[in-house]
Amino acid sequence: MAMNRQEEMSLIEQAAAGDRLASGRLIQAHQASVYSYILRLSGRPDIAEDIVQDAFVRVLTNLDRFDPRFRFSTWLFTIAKRLYVNANQKHKPFYSTDTVDSWRSGGDDEPSAPASKGEQTTLHKNAVAAALQELTGEQREVVVLFHQQDWPISLIAEYLGMPEGTVKSHLHRGRRRMRRYFEEHMVRGLEVFSGNGQDEQGSEIER
Numbered sequence: 001m002a003m004n005r006q007e008e009m010s011l012i013e014q015a016a017a018g019d020r021l022a023s024g025r026l027i028q029a030h031q032a033s034v035y036s037y038i039l040r041l042s043g044r045p046d047i048a049e050d051i052v053q054d055a056f057v058r059v060l061t062n063l064d065r066f067d068p069r070f071r072f073s074t075w076l077f078t079i080a081k082r083l084y085v086n087a088n089q090k091h092k093p094f095y096s097t098d099t100v101d102s103w104r105s106g107g108d109d110e111p112s113a114p115a116s117k118g119e120q121t122t123l124h125k126n127a128v129a130a131a132l133q134e135l136t137g138e139q140r141e142v143v144v145l146f147h148q149q150d151w152p153i154s155l156i157a158e159y160l161g162m163p164e165g166t167v168k169s170h171l172h173r174g175r176r177r178m179r180r181y182f183e184e185h186m187v188r189g190l191e192v193f194s195g196n197g198q199d200e201q202g203s204e205i206e207r
Contacts, residue, residue, distance in 0.1 A: 003029060008072055016063035027056050030073060033149060034080050040144040043133050047087050055080040074159050131181040139174030146171055 003011075008029070014022035034055060039048040058079055066075055132140050141160065145151040153171075157164045 009068060012063055012066060012068075012072060015060060016066075023060055026060075030076055031056070033073070034076060036148055037077060037144060038080055038084050040129070040132055040148060041081075041084055041137075041140060042088065043129055047084075051080055051083045051087060054083055058083075071155075074155070077159065127182065127185070128178075131178040134181050135174045135177055136170075139170045139177065142167055142170040143174040143178070 008026075011022045011026045011029075015026050031052060035048055035052045038051050039045060042048055042051075055076065059076055066072065132143065135143065138160075142156060145156050145159070146153070151159070153164050153167050157167045160167065
């Protein structure tokens, strides 16, 4: 649910005052993006669901601490990220399908071409999830924020507390590593992380 900053601030004020409807709308507006973000980082749907639920509980009970000078989404993602780091100390990422395991094994039993568009979409999603787990933590988070969440480089740099040049370097290396994974495992038709039209040095990445 898209909303401008003024509408969002109005919802935050209403939710902080105890308006349950406003709280529900605030959750609805950000739930999908936070879940996708944590799912890509963790590789675990169960962990992502728990973290998102816990994150919104903490956010809604601490709305009085929100500083309106900053983006609400950045604050929410920061809380979810802290919860993820804590959860990551207890759980290891896993892959939800045998197909990904077969890619990793390097055997001859590679999956045949999907019979339907739906099956192909599922295979591609699983391949992206597996490839993301091949990255360093910094690379994975930058790639997810840039490509999936559509955050600009400047916002990613602010959120992660690193120079924009470092963010671009992580993005470039992460995408290159993912392309190599797709090539090694014969995963075809994936263009989401293929460079988005920028050159190999990432010099045109300015979003």
